[in-house]
Amino acid sequence: MEKDVYEKIMDLARRRGYLWSSFEIYGGIAGFVDYGPLGCLLKNNIISKFREQYIVKEGFYEIESPTVTPYEVLKASGHVDNFTDPIVECKNCLESFRADHLIEEFVDVDTEGKTLKELDELIKKYNVRCPKCGGELGEVKKFNLMFVTSIGPGGKRTGYMRPETAQGIFIQFRRLAQFFRNKLPFGVVQIGKSYRNEISPRQGVIRLREFTQAEIEYFVHPEKKEHEKFDLVKDEVVPLLPAERQMDENLKEDEKVIKISIGEAVEKGIIRHQTIAYFIALTKRFLEAIGIDKDKIRFRQHLPNEMAHYAIDCWDAEIYTERFGWIECVGIADRTDYDLRSHSAHSGVELSIFVELDEEREIETYEINLNYKVVGKIFKKDTKAIEAYINNLSEKEKEEFVKNIENNGKVIINIDGKEFEILKDYVEIKKVKKVIKGEKVIPHVIEPSYGIDRITYCLLEHSYREEEDRVYLDLKPSIAPIKAYVLPLVNKDDMPKIAKEINQMLRESSIIAEYDDSGAIGRRYMRADEIGVPFCITVDGQTLKDKTVTVRERNTREQIRVKIDELVDYLKEKLKE
Ligand SMILES: Nc1ncnc2c1ncn2[C@@H]1O[C@H](COP(=O)(O)OP(=O)(O)OP(=O)(O)O)[C@@H](O)[C@H]1O
Missing domain, CATH: 3.30.720 (Signal recognition particle alu RNA binding heterodimer, srp9/1)
Known part of the structure; x- marks a missing residue:
């Protein structure tokens, strides 16, 4: 059977140092992934674009708080009591599964918002069995997704690995308000690891137990949810899948999405207010800027029974993948004042702002x-x-x-x-x-929450190209991990020496380049293409005469001659794309 795109990409990612299974020599554990040398560069480039958009252009500030979080914080936020998924165990082989996902894999029913009892009933009604051994399933129970730990010796203080980066921002609200001179609105970013002990993560990098989030908490006056820069995005056309249309049984699946301008969507009350709409537009721009296929992005509104208890409107940016279909990569929610109020109630500290x-x-x-x-x-x-x-x-x-x-x-x-x-x-x-x-x-909070690992995977999938004689990653020059391969045409005369000097010159100019002299030139080009290197620079016989090199562009394979003296400027210009 031919491999599907997911398998092909994961195979490439493993071989060439993008993504590796964690703890592999000890047998590996599902739900964890290592970023290899190229994966790290790629992920960091995505995060740099995120910082460029939100910190540089929007004027938000980033903070970094601990990932180990004391019990009190997550009790107040509701995670200790409510951050659960339904779990079901096979009575025969004792394997555990996420009950709602298992039912959906078995029969075509929607389990969104169903209670434990309702899930139990569905399992019985459709005779859902263990996918591993065919055994009978037990009772559906609640399973808290947080990793628990203890702080200090003696285990006296319970802690958890944070399930989202957001809480670190809420609990520093007093300091942040002071930093922003008590002026609303203001935006705070946190980028870092979050942990969820997912029940049965069988979707590779899509469902991890330790993953990277980039979250923005944008604090606004509760009665002022218009956005100052709305005019700049109001004409942006976005594919929306509103709750109402999802539930409309008269519409076929492919008729449910509407393409509408952000401005009109707010006017018609499809999107609740300008600030959510503004972040939807920015998210679309961000995803397109890093290279996600614009025809494989849509924004799906949460159904009323799906929305987190604290939210009043929520839209997920979903990206289409061949194996998993549409997956949520960014959640954009109006969390109201829920978090500030509950931390204020639990800590006894006033968390308001004097406007x-x-x-x-x-x-x-x-x-x-x-x-x-x-x-x-x-x-x-x-x-x-x-x-x-x-x-x-x-x-x-x-x-x-x-x-x-x-x-x-x-x-x-x-x-x-x-x-x-x-x-x-x-x-x-x-x-x-x-x-x-x-x-x-007490401000309300609008939260765009980006899952960096899912976005990274989707980008690899959307960049994957196959041609008769080669496979290549069509990564934008600004996002590609390695920007240039520097190659001596043959290993003789002064070619290797000059190529090494050029390689060093590029690195001194902050351009990540790699020297490669092994094998025939054609094979070296293919190796570079496969990992998405946008430019190959070849030192050949003519270089020795006139100090020029060839620059080969990955997608078109076109070659031009550039003077060595002008190479850095030439590449820097191209790497803006
Ligand atoms: N287990 C995970 N592995 C990788 N990324 C994740 C995981 N859980 C959440 N994310 C990412 O973090 C973002 C924000 O988290 P959020 O709490 O909204 O996710 P969620 O709705 O719980 O996700 P899901 O329904 O897929 O479990 C998601 O859009 C997703 O990109």
């Missing part, structure tokens, strides 16, 4: 203070969280709070799923006139 008004204003407001003598005994260690909750109330929420206390004698507040009854005598309320210069706001 200055254009001019001072006199307002009537309420001062609400807890009556500590009474509440201390009742709420004990929760008192701090209740105090933070009250301090975080906006003017509107304060009014509501006071109205409830006055009309009903009590208010019920909900902090992170836990309810507290606040009676009238628990608080002292004073009506005051105050000149205000600004207002406290």
